[in-house]
Amino acid sequence: MEEITALLVSRYNYWAFIVLMMVGLYGMIAKNNLVKKIIGMNIFQTAIILFYVSIGAKKDATIPIIEHGHHGEEVVIKAVDYINPLPHVLMLTAIVVSVATLGVALALAIRVYRQYNTLEENEIKSQLSEE
Amino acid sequence: MKKTGLIMVIVTGILLIAGTTEFPDWADPNSPASSHVSPYYILKAIDDTAVPNVVSAVLADYRGYDTMFETAVIFAAGLACFFLLRQFNRKRAKTKMYRHVPTGIIIDIDEGGKLPEENSNFERIDSQWTPYDLIIKTTCRIIIPFIQVFALYVIIHGHHSPGGGFQGGVILGATIILFAISHDLRTTIKRLSEKMASVFSSMGVFLFAATGMLCLLLGSVYLDYSALSDLLGTDPVMARSHGILIIEIGVGLSVMAVMIWLYYNLSSAGKHNEGL
Amino acid sequence: MSEQFPALLITVPLISAFFITALGWRSAKPAYPIALLALASALFSSMGLFGEVLKHGKVSYRLGGWPPPFGIEYAVDALNAFVLVVISFVALINLIAAKRKVDGSFSGKSPAFYALYVMFVSGLLGITVTGDVFNLYVLLEITALTGYALIGMGDKHAPLAGFNYLIMGTIGASFYLLGVGYLYLATGSLNMGNLSEIIPTIQSKQTIIFAFIFCLLGLFIKMALFPLHNWLPNAYSYSPPAASGLIAPLTTKVMIYVMIRLVYSVFTPAFSFGHPILPTVFIWLAIIAIVMGSLLALAQKNLLKILSYIIVAEVGYMVGGFWLGNSDGMTGAILHIANDALMTLCLFLVAGNFIFVLKNDRLESFKGLIHKMPLTMAAFIIGALSIIGVPPTCGFFSKWYLIKGGIEAGQYGFVAALLFSSLVNVILFFKIIEITYFEPETKDGHSLHHHVAIPREEAPLSMLIPLAITTLLLIGVGLYSKEIVTGIIQHVLPTI
Amino acid sequence: MVWQFDVIILTLVIVCGIGALAVKDLIGAAILFSAYSFLMCLLWAIMGAVDVAFTEASVGAGVSTVLFVAAVFQTRRRSKD
Numbered sequence: 009m010e011e012i013t014a015l016l017v018s019r020y021n022y023w024a025f026i027v028l029m030m031v032g033l034y035g036m037i038a039k040n041n042l043v044k045k046i047i048g049m050n051i052f053q054t055a056i057i058l059f060y061v062s063i064g065a066k067k068d069a070t071i072p073i074i075e076h077g078h079h080g081e082e083v084v085i086k087a088v089d090y091i092n093p094l095p096h097v098l099m100l101t102a103i104v105v106s107v108a109t110l111g112v113a114l115a116l117a118i119r120v121y122r123q124y125n126t127l128e129e130n131e132i133k134s135q136l137s138e139e
Numbered sequence: 140m141k142k143t144g145l146i147m148v149i150v151t152g153i154l155l156i157a158g159t160t161e162f163p164d165w166a167d168p169n170s171p172a173s174s175h176v177s178p179y180y181i182l183k184a185i186d187d188t189a190v191p192n193v194v195s196a197v198l199a200d201y202r203g204y205d206t207m208f209e210t211a212v213i214f215a216a217g218l219a220c221f222f223l224l225r226q227f228n229r230k231r232a233k234t235k236m237y238r239h240v241p242t243g244i245i246i247d248i249d250e251g252g253k254l255p256e257e258n259s260n261f262e263r264i265d266s267q268w269t270p271y272d273l274i275i276k277t278t279c280r281i282i283i284p285f286i287q288v289f290a291l292y293v294i295i296h297g298h299h300s301p302g303g304g305f306q307g308g309v310i311l312g313a314t315i316i317l318f319a320i321s322h323d324l325r326t327t328i329k330r331l332s333e334k335m336a337s338v339f340s341s342m343g344v345f346l347f348a349a350t351g352m353l354c355l356l357l358g359s360v361y362l363d364y365s366a367l368s369d370l371l372g373t374d375p376v377m378a379r380s381h382g383i384l385i386i387e388i389g390v391g392l393s394v395m396a397v398m399i400w401l402y403y404n405l406s407s408a409g410k411h412n413e414g415l
Numbered sequence: 416m417s418e419q420f421p422a423l424l425i426t427v428p429l430i431s432a433f434f435i436t437a438l439g440w441r442s443a444k445p446a447y448p449i450a451l452l453a454l455a456s457a458l459f460s461s462m463g464l465f466g467e468v469l470k471h472g473k474v475s476y477r478l479g480g481w482p483p484p485f486g487i488e489y490a491v492d493a494l495n496a497f498v499l500v501v502i503s504f505v506a507l508i509n510l511i512a513a514k515r516k517v518d519g520s521f522s523g524k525s526p527a528f529y530a531l532y533v534m535f536v537s538g539l540l541g542i543t544v545t546g547d548v549f550n551l552y553v554l555l556e557i558t559a560l561t562g563y564a565l566i567g568m569g570d571k572h573a574p575l576a577g578f579n580y581l582i583m584g585t586i587g588a589s590f591y592l593l594g595v596g597y598l599y600l601a602t603g604s605l606n607m608g609n610l611s612e613i614i615p616t617i618q619s620k621q622t623i624i625f626a627f628i629f630c631l632l633g634l635f636i637k638m639a640l641f642p643l644h645n646w647l648p649n650a651y652s653y654s655p656p657a658a659s660g661l662i663a664p665l666t667t668k669v670m671i672y673v674m675i676r677l678v679y680s681v682f683t684p685a686f687s688f689g690h691p692i693l694p695t696v697f698i699w700l701a702i703i704a705i706v707m708g709s710l711l712a713l714a715q716k717n718l719l720k721i722l723s724y725i726i727v728a729e730v731g732y733m734v735g736g737f738w739l740g741n742s743d744g745m746t747g748a749i750l751h752i753a754n755d756a757l758m759t760l761c762l763f764l765v766a767g768n769f770i771f772v773l774k775n776d777r778l779e780s781f782k783g784l785i786h787k788m789p790l791t792m793a794a795f796i797i798g799a800l801s802i803i804g805v806p807p808t809c810g811f812f813s814k815w816y817l818i819k820g821g822i823e824a825g826q827y828g829f830v831a832a833l834l835f836s837s838l839v840n841v842i843l844f845f846k847i848i849e850i851t852y853f854e855p856e857t858k859d860g861h862s863l864h865h866h867v868a869i870p871r872e873e874a875p876l877s878m879l880i881p882l883a884i885t886t887l888l889l890i891g892v893g894l895y896s897k898e899i900v901t902g903i904i905q906h907v908l909p910t911i
Numbered sequence: 912m913v914w915q916f917d918v919i920i921l922t923l924v925i926v927c928g929i930g931a932l933a934v935k936d937l938i939g940a941a942i943l944f945s946a947y948s949f950l951m952c953l954l955w956a957i958m959g960a961v962d963v964a965f966t967e968a969s970v971g972a973g974v975s976t977v978l979f980v981a982a983v984f985q986t987r988r989r990s991k992d
Binding site for chain 4: 048110
């Protein structure tokens with residue numbers, strides 16, 4: 009029993025990331041409302057960020073800010089003591105990219121609303137087929 | 140659409156689950172991800188750049204080029220939003236609505252009518268239901284400076300603690316957005332015009348790119364801040380630290396301005412009226 | 416100077432974007448010359464880089480001065496440099512032609528247009544030149560974001576097309592990012608050269624295989640390979656003509672370049688072509704793409720829609736040709752990147768001229784165009800011949816290599832699809848050319864008599880000159896195909 | 912790190928994510944999305960990614976939500992699915 013819990017817990021982050029990715033993807037593809045699609049898109053992106061942060065996690069390690077002596081005393085730095093910083097850097101970039109995409113997506117959604125006076129994709133499609 | 144969506148989602152899910160079978164254990168210190176490149180950053184960050192926050196060091200120096208484009212992405216988003224939404228020459232509304240603040244009476248002024256003076260008790264509004272709340276306005280006015288000081292701290296202290304240009308920039312931008320929400324968009328634009336926002340956002344990225352260019356002109360490669368050491372009068376390691384500070388400020392400026400610019404255009408759909 | 420080309424190439428257009436925006440508030444006038452200057456300098460740098468690479472071999476540029484697996488590296492070989500020249504050339508030519516189309520549209524926001532334009536180009540150049548898989552993602556996003564905005568400013572259906580492109584593009588980029596994550600998880604590195612050294616040493620390959628699948632899935636969405644092509648036709652045909660001449664020739668081609676780059680320099684050809692199933696699957700996807708793209712093109716009534724579906728089919732050519740896995744097929748695919756960029760540029764410039772004069776691109780309004788716009792029509796005919804694959808235009812040569820490669824690999828389905836698509840293109844373009852010979856109907860419904868001359872109404876000179884250059888190049892590149900193949904592409908191909 | 916916390920927060924994140932997509936009121940969806948972002952930020956802080964968590968707290972839970980609300984304000988609040 010203990011082993012099964014350990015296995016589940018050791019992979020729990022990965023399962024959660026998969027579930028969130030599926031939720032986000034479903035929102036992007038199957039939802040009718042454009043704002044809902046954008047929310048789905050954001051969930052999708054954060055799921056990937058969760059995946060990256062999970063890669064960077066390290067047991068018994070602390071945050072990647074190096075302890076350093078202020079008054080000349082030597083501090084020995086060991087790589088196992090600090091969490092892997094590289095995924096964090098990459099994900100900072102990814103978060104910023106996702107907010108940029110969000111801004112453009114909302115601007116396009118407002119433009120779509122201006123044109124068709126609705127945000128529902130099926131209503132827009134029926135308007136288009138009437139033309 | 141729902142069904143195809145569901146099928147695609149399930150297929151992706153199966154792919155994803157199948158892909159995880161050979162993952163190393165979660166948080167294993169000996170996994171390839173933690174043992175190949177990243178130990179170098181942890182061990183060398185202080186010697187190379189004199190920045191204890193490894194994330195800042197990697198973000199702004201080792202992988203500074205990524206960060207430059209990330210700032211450019213943000214700038215592009217602001218520009219794209221402006222390009223898509225902004226409407227310059229709209230028909231002006233015939234009647235303008237003003238509220239007499241002490242009494243709460245709303246008056247309509249037809250075209251050609253005499254408009255009330257600036258800074259008087261009158262406030263321009265666009266719709267009848269626009270609420271007026273003294274408490275929110277005053278509270279926001281009081282707390283905004285404190286938030287801004289905190290944001291500046293986050294930018295400047297990014298070398299030693301979590302934070303840096305992005306986080307600080309977003310917080311700075313958020314203070315202006317808070318002001319715009321608690322007052323209205325017109326007042327905010329009077330304080331910080333759209334032109335300023337756009338110039339700031341391009342200036343921030345320019346600061347970043349130009350620092351890189353300067354290193355190039357000083358005979359090193361692009362974004363190699365150690366080339367600035369003669370200019371700054373420090374040794375190459377401290378020059379890197381200062382270089383990181385310069386570009387963090389650039390990033391902060393750019394991100395702040397773009398957040399404001401995005402909000403201006405999204406909250407009024409490009410009309411720049413009273414907004415939210 | 417010359418050793419700084421890789422950095423200058425990308426940063427000069429990027430910096431120019433900020434000048435354009437900042438000065439744009441004062442006056443819209445300097446925007447165009449600045450953009451022109453920036454792209455001309457990009458063309459100059461890429462030519463210089465190309466010369467450098469041909470002379471001295473691979474060029475590596477360390478950004479920030481950090482050695483490769485720790486910092487970001489630019490690795491330029493003959494393939495990059497070749498694609499760089501194509502990109503900067505197409506962007507410059509289209510910018511010259513775009514001047515008149517931009518004037519008067521976008522209601523006072525033309526500086527923003529030029530700024531987004533140069534950023535789009537610098538993103539594409541960056542994608543081509545970078546040697547870091549994550550840096551590629553960031554650049555992919557900058558290209559995509561500016562592209563969404565440029566497309567969204569088109570006619571009334573453009574915002575929706577742009578929105579759909581945004582959703583699909585984000586899915587694509589995210590899958591690519593996920594693939595990079597898998598790669599990082601398995602190897603711990605992000606540098607392409609370093610990855611290609613580590614990947615052969617890894618014992619159990621399953622994570623790498625999934626990384627490969629996710630990266631390629633993302634790229635397939637971005638390049639609009641057939642079942643994932645839904646976003647492309649609307650996005651390209653509703654976008655403003657000034658932007659479509661940039662986006663349509665370049666985006667899909669650069670994505671194909673990225674695919675080639677990933678296979679060569681990251682996953683290694685031995686791994687990629689060594690997989691028992693995947694190459695065959697990709698070839699069959701390509702065959703379906705070619706057939707379906709051609710058939711859907713037949714069903715369209717607008718010139719731009721037809722061209723968009725032809726792009727879908729052309730993507731199939733390149734993907735299929737590349738995955739044939741023999742040197743002829745790959746030569747054909749790489750040569751086709753350049754040729755198709757030029758052909759698509761030519762046809763989109765022609766379409767831009769038509770739209771400039773006629774204000775729409777419906778086929779029925781093309782009647783009498785051969786008399787009305789003879790110069791544009793001449794360019795159109797040459798472009799069409801090139802798409803069909805008639806010698807001596809360049810389209811013939813790449814198709815010839817592709818067919819040769821297909822026969823050599825025994826993929827007769829691919830050869831048949833190529834021939835079928837050529838046949839469809841013949842029908843398609845001769846139908847359009849035939850329409851332009853018809854006389855336009857007068858207002859009361861009767862056709863004009865022969866002796867009544869149709870007034871000439873050619874597009875302005877600033878749009879005709881770029882078109883003429885492109886058209887001449889179509890023939891020029893065709894005539895010098897042999898030199899390009901032996902001089903450039905042979906150096907690039909890996910030994911499998 | 913206490914794994915029980917991790918599991919609880921991850922579950923909550925998934926619930927909020929599904930909720931944000933399921934709610935018919937778009938302002939409600941935006942707020943749920945904000946909660947989702949904030950929980951995600953907590954999760955990352957637990958995993959030691961402090962910079963990422965900080966950014967997500969300011970960008971994801973802060974500015975993104977404002978932008979969502981702004982866009983919904985300019986369009987329509989009710990959604991049909």
